[in-house]
Amino acid sequence: SKRSISIMDHKTLELATDNFGDSNMLGAGGFGCVYKGKLEGNLCVAVKRLSGGNLDAIKEFQTEVELLSKIQHPNIITLLGYSIHSDTRLLIYELMEFGSLETQLHGPSRGSALTWHLRMKIALDAARGLEYLHEHCHPPVIHRDLKSSNILLDSDFNAKLSDFGLAILDGTQNKNNIKLSGTLGYVAPEYLLDGKLTDKSDVYAFGVVLLELLLGRKPVEKIAPAQCQSMVTWAMPQLTDRTKLPNIVDPVIRNSVDLKHLYQVAAVAVLCVQPEPSYRP
Ligand code: ACK
Numbered sequence: 001s002k003r004s005i006s007i008m009d010h011k012t013l014e015l016a017t018d019n020f021g022d023s024n025m026l027g028a029g030g031f032g033c034v035y036k037g038k039l040e041g042n043l044c045v046a047v048k049r050l051s052g053g054n055l056d057a058i059k060e061f062q063t064e065v066e067l068l069s070k071i072q073h074p075n076i077i078t079l080l081g082y083s084i085h086s087d088t089r090l091l092i093y094e095l096m097e098f099g100s101l102e103t104q105l106h107g108p109s110r111g112s113a114l115t116w117h118l119r120m121k122i123a124l125d126a127a128r129g130l131e132y133l134h135e136h137c138h139p140p141v142i143h144r145d146l147k148s149s150n151i152l153l154d155s156d157f158n159a160k161l162s163d164f165g166l167a168i169l170d171g172t173q174n175k176n177n178i179k180l181s182g183t184l185g186y187v188a189p190e191y192l193l194d195g196k197l198t199d200k201s202d203v204y205a206f207g208v209v210l211l212e213l214l215l216g217r218k219p220v221e222k223i224a225p226a227q228c229q230s231m232v233t234w235a236m237p238q239l240t241d242r243t244k245l246p247n248i249v250d251p252v253i254r255n256s257v258d259l260k261h262l263y264q265v266a267a268v269a270v271l272c273v274q275p276e277p278s279y280r281p
Contacts, residue, residue, distance in 0.1 A: 002070055003072055005068075005082065007081060007083065008081040008083045008090070009083065010090065012039070013083055016037035017035040017037035017047050026099065027103075031050050031057055031060065033049055034046050034048045034049075036095060037092075046092075046094070047090055048092075049088065049089075050091075051088050052087060059165075060166065061082075061091065063167060064165050065079065071132075071133075071137065073132045074160075075126065075129030075158070075160050077096070077160045078094045078160075079091060080093060093162070096152035096153055096162075097153075097154055097155040098154065100148065100149045100150070100151060100153070101152075101153060101159065101212075101213075102148035102151075105148060105213070105216060119213045121157065121159070125158060126159050126161065126206065126209065129161040130161065130202055130203075133167075133202070134202070139170050139171045140170040140199060141169060142168050142170050142197065142199050142202055143161065143166075143167050143202050144167055144181060144202070145165075145181065145205075146161065146205035146209065147186045147208070186208050186209075187201070188201040
């Protein structure tokens, strides 16, 4: 099912967001900032602003527009339109009043609003969005950057997947040639170590999100290496020497990973297999 995405007027969006003023800013990401705006007819929107000519950012912008214009699902963010004005690119989304799951869980309110019932519903919503991408899109879509900051919550705490800039269509590209991307701590070990990408990479990331919902904290931040001895033993030969990381690993990741971080990735895998009773709600 194709939706028509409007090309919106830059001036209208400048006015709607009060000229991208600080008071209307919802937050900042690596790509730029997100602003709250109100369009004619009282429609509240979120406007993501990307500035500059960074090639990766431009590519992510195009992927986001191309993919989201074809997708319509209650658990996937609705892209309403976009605008290109000199070197400024804007993406216009439905407003998700409660922001990201990451902020809800780890922000100032510290997840207090999230009852177990709500956490279950958020997990189910995210699973439905992911199932739609994997099972009902043709060709299937691999999100590649699923994490709590990319799961957004509307005013009724309905969860929707967002940020499709890194997503790829399964089967249409040579997956072995694409640059390894994602977020450490959420990247599936087989993808990180061997560049093996499948829809199961998203399922691994979803598992990390489930742990986050369960623990109320990021599972990769505070795990003692002693907790994951067996996994570390398995992973050690590959992880101690960064030159042994396969070529597909993007140089930025190759030079930035430290051993501690990779221990933590391995630890998450162990926890997924052997959850301790105390981690259950
Ligand atoms: O965690 P947050 O409050 O939710 O802060 C981040 C910030 O912008 C940078 O990504 C928020 N954000 C992103 N998209 C939307 C949206 N469609 N509606 C409301 N907030 C959004 C996100």
